Amino acid sequence: xxxxxxxxxEQHESELLDEWLEHQKRALGSAAQRISxxxxxxxxxxxxxxxxxxxxxxxxxxxxxxxxLLQVLDAVSHERVAQGFSPSETAVFVFSLKEAxxxxxxxxxxxxxxxxSKETWDVTRLLDNMxxxxxxxxxKSRDDIIRRQQQELLELSTPVMELWDGILALPLIGTLDxxxxxxxxxxxxxxVVAKNADxxxxxxxxxxxxxxxxxxxxxxTVSAARLMGTDCIxxxxxPQIAQTIIHLGVExxxxxxxxxxxxxxxxxxxxxxxxxxKNSGIAT
Amino acid sequence: MPPSIISETVKNQAVKLNAxxxxxxxxxxxxxxxxxxxxxxxxxxxxxxxxxxxxxNAVIHGGGGDATLEIVRDAANRLGLRLSFEDRGPGIADIQxxxxxxxxxxxxxxxxxxxxxxxxxxxxxxxxxxQGTKVTILKWKG
Ligand SMILES: Nc1ncnc2c1ncn2[C@@H]1O[C@H](COP(=O)(O)OP(=O)(O)OP(=O)(O)O)[C@@H](O)[C@H]1O
Ligand SMILES: [Mg+2]
Numbered sequence: 143x144x145x146x147x148x149x150x151x152e153q154h155e156s157e158l159l160d161e162w163l164e165h166q167k168r169a170l171g172s173a174a175q176r177i178s179x180x181x182x183x184x185x186x187x188x189x190x191x192x193x194x195x196x197x198x199x200x201x202x203x204x205x206x207x208x209x210x211l212l213q214v215l216d217a218v219s220h221e222r223v224a225q226g227f228s229p230s231e232t233a234v235f236v237f238s239l240k241e242a243x244x245x246x247x248x249x250x251x252x253x254x255x256x257x258x259s260k261e262t263w264d265v266t267r268l269l270d271n272m273x274x275x276x277x278x279x280x281x282k283s284r285d286d287i288i289r290r291q292q293q294e295l296l297e298l299s300t301p302v303m304e305l306w307d308g309i310l311a312l313p314l315i316g317t318l319d320x321x322x323x324x325x326x327x328x329x330x331x332x333x334v335v336a337k338n339a340d341x342x343x344x345x346x347x348x349x350x351x352x353x354x355x356x357x358x359x360x361x362x363t364v365s366a367a368r369l370m371g372t373d374c375i376x377x378x379x380x381p382q383i384a385q386t387i388i389h390l391g392v393e394x395x396x397x398x399x400x401x402x403x404x405x406x407x408x409x410x411x412x413x414x415x416x417x418x419x420k421n422s423g424i425a426t
Numbered sequence: 427m428p429p430s431i432i433s434e435t436v437k438n439q440a441v442k443l444n445a446x447x448x449x450x451x452x453x454x455x456x457x458x459x460x461x462x463x464x465x466x467x468x469x470x471x472x473x474x475x476x477x478x479x480x481x482x483n484a485v486i487h488g489g490g491g492d493a494t495l496e497i498v499r500d501a502a503n504r505l506g507l508r509l510s511f512e513d514r515g516p517g518i519a520d521i522q523x524x525x526x527x528x529x530x531x532x533x534x535x536x537x538x539x540x541x542x543x544x545x546x547x548x549x550x551x552x553x554x555x556x557q558g559t560k561v562t563i564l565k566w567k568g
Contacts, residue, residue, distance in 0.1 A: 352475070353479055353538075354534060355534065357535065358535050385471075386475045386545065390479075391541055392535065
């Protein structure tokens with residue numbers, strides 16, 4: 143049996159589109175300003191077209207699973223996330239079509255109660271499923287963005303600096319999880335090669351908790367640097383961290399540790415048989 | 427040492443332990459409670475670190491579980507933190523061996539359990555194969 147809904151959409155496609163756009167704008171309020179009328183119309187037109195074709199091909203039962211339709215919903219969700227719409231504002235896109243379709247059904251089948259209730263039921267179920275799907279996709283797109291930002295932040299927050307000829311400093315801030323260690327280690331080893339460094343100071347002043355996992359990651363980083371001929375100093379070991387490390391039973395054997403970055407730098411210079419002297423006041 | 431007599435739970439908070447990111451949450455939650463009762467910085471750091479170890483064990487070895495964080499008071503009006511970490515994972519067959527420094531069935535240093543015990547005032551572990559694991563620690567203020 144050909145879908146009544148499909149023919150309804152086909153016969154009134156352009157009026158439906160206008161009515162739907164009206165509903166969307168009303169529901170979105172000032173948020174509607176985030177996209178242009180043209181963008182909104184294009185997205186809506188695409189979905190309505192896809193919905194009609196799906197209904198013609200599969201009927202209302204299977205429509206919500208049709209990949210062609212889902213693809214359009216995916217595209218809309220991604221777009222709305224990027225444009226800064228909230229989840230409910232994104233769902234409005236689909237749910238407002240329900241209202242537009244109700245109005246149409248009312249006009250078409252208003253005096254045939256059985257047909258009206260059947261079609262209304264189909265529309266409700268179909269659009270609810272489409273709305274849910276859009277909502278889930280929105281969530282996934284947002285999670286992807288958050289993950290990507292975290293990744294970017296990781297790289298941003300692990301700089302390697304050259305303090306002096308061949309002396310590197312690596313200030314760590316935050317937690318040192320496995321992913322971060324990988325990046326820290328890579329950055330350090332790259333810098334060791336690029337700067338031909340023989341000493342690296344890893345400063346953990348900004349690492350609030352040093353547990354066994356962090357300790358293990360620090361030791362791994364130190365060993366990797368050592369294999370490349372670079373000695374490491376770990377600085378920023380505050381008294382409370384020192385006590386905790388001892389209770390944990392972690393042995394930082396063979397690693398020079400210092401309370402502060404300046405202490406580590408002084409040690410590094412000494413190691414090089416260099417010192418910083420106060421200028422005696424003679425103008426140069 | 428017999429377990430302390432706790433006369434009152436002043437505050438009680440439950441936290442889910444499902445992923446590595448929950449271990450970060452636990453550290454922050456424990457820090458907030460330690461600050462709330464005015465624990466000194468050294469004890470704060472110790473209890474946070476112990477919590478981090480036990481939470482990670484529950485996630486990694488226990489396949490996830492629940493933590494309960496409490497502010498408690500004893501009869502002498504002393505405040506402390508009691509933290510418990512419970513999972514329904516494979517459990518531990520030989521607890522004594524698991525507590526041994528350097529023993530690990532994973533890729534860690536094998537210092538988490540022993541370290542958590544040394545960092546706390548009191549430590550209690552309950553575990554059996556297929557029965558999951560529950561570790562409770564307590565640290566008094568000052
Ligand atoms: N909640 C748990 N459920 C099951 N087994 C556990 C649990 N906690 C600890 N274990 C077992 O006890 C062993 C020792 O734990 P411990 O925390 O001391 O070391 P680890 O986790 O292996 O390494 P790390 O030094 O990073 O903590 C673990 O390797 C594991 O086999
Ligand atoms: Mg552990």
